[in-house]
Ligand SMILES: [Zn+2]
Ligand SMILES: [Zn+2]
């Protein structure tokens with residue numbers, strides 16, 4: 355079969371979905387100096403021979419000369435006289451941003467949670483990218499990998515994304531970030547993971563313009579536990595869990611400050627600790643202060659720790675009692691709910707929105723000013 359002679363080299367992608375297209379589609383064709391090369395907007399044309407990207411042309415209409423094909427003509431060799439046809443392939447690269455490519459973990463990634471040991475998690479998301487260095491991209495992805503279709507390229511990129519995502523998870527796990535933090539901070543996790551993936555994409559001439567996590571899925575039992583914790587938190591029952599998280603995150607941040615700002619910043623930015631911490635820290639600090647606070651013993655009046663159940667001075671129980679307004683049982687003076695009947699012992703006070711005087715919560719009309727309290 356005779357080789358095709360290419361007088362005009364061009365490629366038009368009517369779908370807008372083709373990342374790279376090779377001309378000719380298979381085998382090779384001959385062209386000669388003086389031929390026309392038409393490169394459309396959002397395209398780059400890379401001359402390609404024996405698996406190597408050589409000269410690159412941007413948008414425009416180009417007449418091929420030895421001057422604008424220096425690498426290719428040099429590659430062909432000194433015997434090339436400029437008049438004979440030469441064998442080449444041209445790879446048209448689409449430089450627009452490709453949006454909504456999907457990524458996901460085909461196999462669960464083990465996450466080392468400090469409480470739960472290993473949790474197998476899966477993650478799914480989307481990303482946008484564009485080819486910023488055509489020659490590098492063609493050399494690394496098209497040339498050595500033989501990947502041409504968007505699907506093939508996405509398969510290749512998915513492997514990179516998952517590898518870097520797993521690295522990122524390993525890194526945050528080693529800093530004491532829990533599965534609970536991950537599951538409640540997709541956006542921050544995505545920012546952290548994006549910076550890792552971006553580094554790798556650059557090696558292939560790509561820019562990662564967007565990186566999203568749509569879901570992190572956990573084994574059912576773990577998800578259930580997280581939901582329970584979330585509801586405890588929503589009810590205001592902030593236990594040691596969150597405070598411990600905040601404290602260890604702070605410790606790590608402090609540790610990292612010395613060694614390379616990048617790591618510390620990555621953690622802070624990556625998990626939104628900067629955003630989450632102020633509240634948690636003040637809570638943790640309040641907790642500390644309370645334990646140092648004292649109260650007077652109701653019997654001997656000595657200053658004793660606020661949390662002491664018995665006075666270290668006179669030995670008497672420090673808790674004073676009161677009668678439950680519902681069942682009249684003697685209950686601890688500071689109990690909000692009666693341990694006997696379970697009812698609220700001190701009706702909650704709110705301020706009337708009209709006269710601002712303290713009134714009982716839940717009443718329909720203010721006993722002070724008589725106005726209606728809207729819910
Ligand atoms: Zn006492
Ligand atoms: Zn009661």
Ligand SMILES: [Zn+2]
Pocket residue numbers: 706707708709710711720721722723724725
């Ligand atoms: Zn009022």
